[in-house]
Amino acid sequence: MSEWQVQKLSDVIEIIGGGTPKRSEERYWNGDIDWLSVADFNNDFRFVTNSSEKITELGLKNSSTKLLQKGQLIISARGTVGCLAQLAKPMAFNQSCYGLNGIKDIIDNDFLYYFLKHNIGILKSKTHGSVFDTITRDTFEHIEINFPNLDKQKEIAEILGDFDKKIQLNTQTNQTLEAIAQAIFKSWFVDFDPVRAKAQALSEGKSEREANLSAMSVISGKAIEDLSQTECQELWEIAEAFPSELVENEQFGEVPKGWEISTIGESYNVIMGQSPSGETYNEQGNGTLFYQGRAEFGWRFPTPRLFTTNPKRMAKSNDILMSVRAPVGDLNVALENCCIGRGLCALSHKSGEFSFGFYQMKNLKSVLDVFNGEGTVFGSINQKDLKSIPVLNPHQEIIALFNKFIFDIDNKIKNNVKENQQLEKIRDLLLPKLLSGEMEL
Numbered sequence: 001m002s003e004w005q006v007q008k009l010s011d012v013i014e015i016i017g018g019g020t021p022k023r024s025e026e027r028y029w030n031g032d033i034d035w036l037s038v039a040d041f042n043n044d045f046r047f048v049t050n051s052s053e054k055i056t057e058l059g060l061k062n063s064s065t066k067l068l069q070k071g072q073l074i075i076s077a078r079g080t081v082g083c084l085a086q087l088a089k090p091m092a093f094n095q096s097c098y099g100l101n102g103i104k105d106i107i108d109n110d111f112l113y114y115f116l117k118h119n120i121g122i123l124k125s126k127t128h129g130s131v132f133d134t135i136t137r138d139t140f141e142h143i144e145i146n147f148p149n150l151d152k153q154k155e156i157a158e159i160l161g162d163f164d165k166k167i168q169l170n171t172q173t174n175q176t177l178e179a180i181a182q183a184i185f186k187s188w189f190v191d192f193d194p195v196r197a198k199a200q201a202l203s204e205g206k207s208e209r210e211a212n213l214s215a216m217s218v219i220s221g222k223a224i225e226d227l228s229q230t231e232c233q234e235l236w237e238i239a240e241a242f243p244s245e246l247v248e249n250e251q252f253g254e255v256p257k258g259w260e261i262s263t264i265g266e267s268y269n270v271i272m273g274q275s276p277s278g279e280t281y282n283e284q285g286n287g288t289l290f291y292q293g294r295a296e297f298g299w300r301f302p303t304p305r306l307f308t309t310n311p312k313r314m315a316k317s318n319d320i321l322m323s324v325r326a327p328v329g330d331l332n333v334a335l336e337n338c339c340i341g342r343g344l345c346a347l348s349h350k351s352g353e354f355s356f357g358f359y360q361m362k363n364l365k366s367v368l369d370v371f372n373g374e375g376t377v378f379g380s381i382n383q384k385d386l387k388s389i390p391v392l393n394p395h396q397e398i399i400a401l402f403n404k405f406i407f408d409i410d411n412k413i414k415n416n417v418k419e420n421q422q423l424e425k426i427r428d429l430l431l432p433k434l435l436s437g438e439m440e441l
Helices: 057-061 109-118 120-125 137-142 150-189 193-203 208-220 229-241 354-363 365-371 383-387 396-405 407-436
Strands: 005-008 013-017 029-036 053-055 073-076 084-087 091-093 097-102 144-147 246-249 253-256 260-263 268-272 288-291 306-308 320-323 331-333 338-340 344-349 390-393
Touching (some): 013 137, 073 109, 084 109, 109 120, 109 144, 150 193, 150 354, 193 208, 193 246, 208 229, 320 354, 331 354, 338 344, 396 407
Parallel strands (some): 029 091, 288 338
Antiparallel strands (some): 013 097, 029 053, 073 084, 073 097, 260 390, 268 344, 320 331, 320 344
């Protein structure tokens, strides 16, 4: 610890203000320069890699925005205060954020990231503003940073960074896996590709067997001769279960013959959340795990934060949790039995097949978006409106085959999330010990 020193944070970092090019100047927008707002890094990732809006060189030169360099930090200063990320490449940013850069040869930016991440609560407590909390340049005057020499800073950041690299890799893998599963769902239950393949084959005078082979090729994305015997057996069962004809429906247009039109209320068990009394809440783990609303949602599974000693409405493990207040329709999945507050509802498909229900609800996002603010300040959906939303109800056999087909995908996603939770626990245990010098390297 003798090598460590304490200084005001404002004395060892550069604080950089952002800005917005004139919206009325088309020449300033849709260029090649990333331009960040808090929405681009309001997540658990360490690195921000892209932005939803881009600006041009002209926009950069003719506004107060600045170009931050790779490795420098960005922190949200207004609105959603205290979101933090490190830049994966040079990017500009708006005036609701600050860019932060450690002074050369004094503070390493990787070390600075972990210092701020660990002390974000203290930073928020020093905010100003009569209506909305705001981080100002003065905020950094009131934070002290304890730091060792540069080499040790880099060692500490490297140890912690290895955890974040693995966590981010797992998360990116999960996003890819979920996109694959969603594409399969869309092919089977929205575009009806296997049904169309069979119908096309039969219309060309081919046999039922040839029609099934056509569907197998569509389902697998492979030529029949490239399939193994095991794959052929599995795909034949799936192809055979699909109808070979589409019929007109008033609500949905063309649908597979024999499939029914239902509603969420008819196809799903629905439990609307009810918040227990506030005095029953605690963060010490007493009672039942409690999720109030969207704020606790993670990428797929919510983050445990609160407990209640007097639970009202319960969701079961593997139930779909849906936000019923803006943003309506956001989804998570319960990893264990939990109490749900008025901001959520719990859904489970009556077939008992989780994956079908989850991806069907994800596919309804555009329908649920309608409830995000129609004639109200904050969007919401009530039980009656939710239960009345129409959905397609395939045969039980097809639903079960879909679950079986993507079981490995959803299982891998769950295992990756559980691994991330363990990595985060270890990282967060090491973080204060390394930053304080309690743990020697």
